Amino acid sequence: MYAHIRGSVLWVEDDAVVISANGLGLRIRTLPAVLSSVTEGASLELYLHHIVREDSEALVGFPTRDQARLFATLLDVSGVGPKVAIALLATHGPDLLRRALVDGDESLIAKAPGVGKRLAARIIVELGDRMSREASAEDEVGAKGDADRDLQGALRSLGFPAREAKEMAGAVSANAALATAPLADRLRAALKERA
Structure with a gap:
């Protein structure tokens, strides 16, 4: 559901940072190195992983x-x-x-x-x-491999297991029309294929 955020830091907590993006403040757990390097009001960009549990949801963010x-x-x-x-x-x-x-x-x-x-x-x-x-x-991967990894990462952030994400990305890559499509289009195709 969530894959990336860019916004300004509202405040920093012990293990998380709260980022404002489009009027919404999101609490994102992150690495100690990130927490120690940001200040309130600074711009911050993080790649997200959305964790959904039976009784809670959390966002974890990374600089890369x-x-x-x-x-x-x-x-x-x-x-x-x-x-x-x-x-x-x-x-x-x-x-x-x-x-x-x-x-x-x-x-x-x-x-x-x-x-x-x-x-x-x-x-x-x-x-x-x-x-x-x-x-x-x-060592052998070109742009196609990068696109597949990006799609797998997006699917993983939506909660799909690694093996399933790899299979879904492979199915999308097999379609020549989608081989060079933007990530959002490839993600939609993968989810539509799964439905």
């Missing part, structure tokens, strides 16, 4: 799409919630975290607050091979 995508990937791991995923990104950053997953560096991953050795091992088991494949594929 890459961080937002990796956050969504981390949430696929059993036992990793938003707080732990933010801690992993805040402690290691996306590049070092991916490298640790590919290398199976359990002790490095366990340095993040809330991540013990057992959870670090589970994260490596569930994401290590996937990160290796992604790293290999990135």
Whole structure:
């Protein structure tokens, strides 16, 4: 539902920032580095992940799409919630975290607050091979791959599981008429295909 916001900072909280956009103030959890670098009235742009639970909804925002995508990937791991995923990104950053997953560096991953050795091992088991494949594929990916990843990220932010988002993006990419279409058109096509 929500993928991106650009607006002015109304105020900063301990773990979130409230951004005003078109007269609406949204509370968005974000990385400590973002919180420490913004001030009230400053302009801020974040890529969002919308979390819907049975009893609550929350927005989590990141300065780059890459961080937002990796956050969504981390949430696929059993036992990793938003707080732990933010801690992993805040402690290691996306590049070092991916490298640790590919290398199976359990002790490095366990340095993040809330991540013990057992959870670090589970994260490596569930994401290590996937990160290796992604790293290999990135060398061969052109604009089409970027468009697919953007569409998958948008679908993931709407709550679709990673595998389903990948299948939906693949179906849209197979349609030559949509191959170079804007993301909004590709997203509409994917959702229409799903309905």
